Amino acid sequence: MTILVTGAAGFIGYHLSDRLLREGNHVVGIDNFNSYYDIKLKEDRFAMLESHPNFQGVRLDIASYGDLEGLFNKHAIHTAIHLAAQAGVRYSITNPFAYLESNLLGFGNVLEACRRHEVSHLIYASSSSVYGANEKMPFSVHDSVDHPVSLYAATKKANELMAHTYSHLYGLPTTGLRFFTVYGPWGRPDMAYFSFTKRIAEGVPIQVFNEGRMRRDFTYIDDIVEGIYRLIGHPPKPDPQWNRERPDPGSSYAPYKVYNIGNNQPVELMRFIRAIEDKLGKQAVMEFKPMQPGDVQATFADIDELTRDAGFRPQxxxxxxxxxxxxxxxxxxxxQSDKPSETAANGEVPV
Known part of the structure; x- marks a missing residue:
C-alpha cells in the first residue's frame, strides 16, 4: 500500500520510511529541509531513501495547503504518518513563530487533506512534553495534560485536540504517539546524546543541566519504529465504554487514540553520560548548570496501553x-576512539 510519511528526511521519518520500504510498501516521503539543524544530515538520509525504487521523495512544506492537496491528488494515500514538525523545547522560547506555522497550521493542513481524501488511518507525532508540570510517575495517557511548560508542548497538546475534532466530525481514525526522548544512529544534532558525544570526543566541556539530577525515558530508534509499524494496520475504533461524565483523556467515543511510546525504564543522566564515556574511551569535562526554562526533571512512560494493543515492548x-x-x-x-582494546573487553569506564 502507499503510505505517506511527512518529515521523511528527519530522524524518525528516515528510519520508519526505510522499514516500510523493506517491508514492501510504497512510500511517499515529504520534507521541507528546514535549517533547524545540519541540512547535510537530512540530505544524506533522503538520498538513501531515494535509492529505493518504491520511494517517491517530494520537497514540500506542509504549511502550504495547495502543495499538500496537489500531492494527495497525485497519490492514492492509504495511511498517513505525520512526523514533520518544528522540534525542540528550548528553541520554541526564542522562535515561537516556527512552531505556530509548522505544528499548528501545518498539522491542520495534514488533517484537512487526510479527511478530504478519506485516508484510512492518520498516525501523528505528539510528545512526552505534553505532560508539562505533571509529577505523578509514570506518565499515563489517562492523566490530564492541561499544564504545558513550553510552547512546543502546547502545540503538541493542540495537535491531539485537533485530531480528536477530526475524528469526531469526520470519523477520521487518528492515533497520537507521545514520543519519549528518541535516540540512535542518524539522530538529531540538537539532542543531548549527539552534542555530548561530539563534545566529549573533541575534549570540549559539556553542560549538564539541573546539576545532573535529570532522568529520561531514552528510547532507541528501532524500538520506536517497531511500535509505529505495529499500529499501522490497527486504526482506533470508538470506545463503547467511554463515559461522558468521567471522560478518559486517552480514548474517546470517536475513532481516536493516544499512546505513550517510550522505554518504560528512565535512566539517570549521569549513567547516560557514562555510557558515552565508556564507548568513546574518554572522560567528559562537565559544567553543571541549573534547570533550563521549559525543561522537566524526569520523564517516565506508562506503555501498558501500547503493549496491550500492539504488543509493543522495547528491547x-x-x-x-x-x-x-x-x-x-x-x-x-x-x-577515532581513544578506547583501549582491554576496555572493550571488560566494560570498565576510563578514569
Whole structure:
C-alpha cells in the first residue's frame, strides 16, 4: 500500500520510511529541509531513501495547503504518518513563530487533506512534553495534560485536540504517539546524546543541566519504529465504554487514540553520560548548570496501553543503544576512539 510519511528526511521519518520500504510498501516521503539543524544530515538520509525504487521523495512544506492537496491528488494515500514538525523545547522560547506555522497550521493542513481524501488511518507525532508540570510517575495517557511548560508542548497538546475534532466530525481514525526522548544512529544534532558525544570526543566541556539530577525515558530508534509499524494496520475504533461524565483523556467515543511510546525504564543522566564515556574511551569535562526554562526533571512512560494493543515492548538498553549510535557517529564523522582494546573487553569506564 502507499503510505505517506511527512518529515521523511528527519530522524524518525528516515528510519520508519526505510522499514516500510523493506517491508514492501510504497512510500511517499515529504520534507521541507528546514535549517533547524545540519541540512547535510537530512540530505544524506533522503538520498538513501531515494535509492529505493518504491520511494517517491517530494520537497514540500506542509504549511502550504495547495502543495499538500496537489500531492494527495497525485497519490492514492492509504495511511498517513505525520512526523514533520518544528522540534525542540528550548528553541520554541526564542522562535515561537516556527512552531505556530509548522505544528499548528501545518498539522491542520495534514488533517484537512487526510479527511478530504478519506485516508484510512492518520498516525501523528505528539510528545512526552505534553505532560508539562505533571509529577505523578509514570506518565499515563489517562492523566490530564492541561499544564504545558513550553510552547512546543502546547502545540503538541493542540495537535491531539485537533485530531480528536477530526475524528469526531469526520470519523477520521487518528492515533497520537507521545514520543519519549528518541535516540540512535542518524539522530538529531540538537539532542543531548549527539552534542555530548561530539563534545566529549573533541575534549570540549559539556553542560549538564539541573546539576545532573535529570532522568529520561531514552528510547532507541528501532524500538520506536517497531511500535509505529505495529499500529499501522490497527486504526482506533470508538470506545463503547467511554463515559461522558468521567471522560478518559486517552480514548474517546470517536475513532481516536493516544499512546505513550517510550522505554518504560528512565535512566539517570549521569549513567547516560557514562555510557558515552565508556564507548568513546574518554572522560567528559562537565559544567553543571541549573534547570533550563521549559525543561522537566524526569520523564517516565506508562506503555501498558501500547503493549496491550500492539504488543509493543522495547528491547534496547541504554548501553547497547548508545554503543550503536557512537559506532554510526564515528563512521559518519570519521572519529577515532581513544578506547583501549582491554576496555572493550571488560566494560570498565576510563578514569
Amino acid at each position: 534496547t538498553t541504554i548501553e547497547d543503544g548508545i554503543g550503536r549510535f557512537i559506532d554510526w557517529y564515528a563512521d559518519y564523522y570519521n572519529v
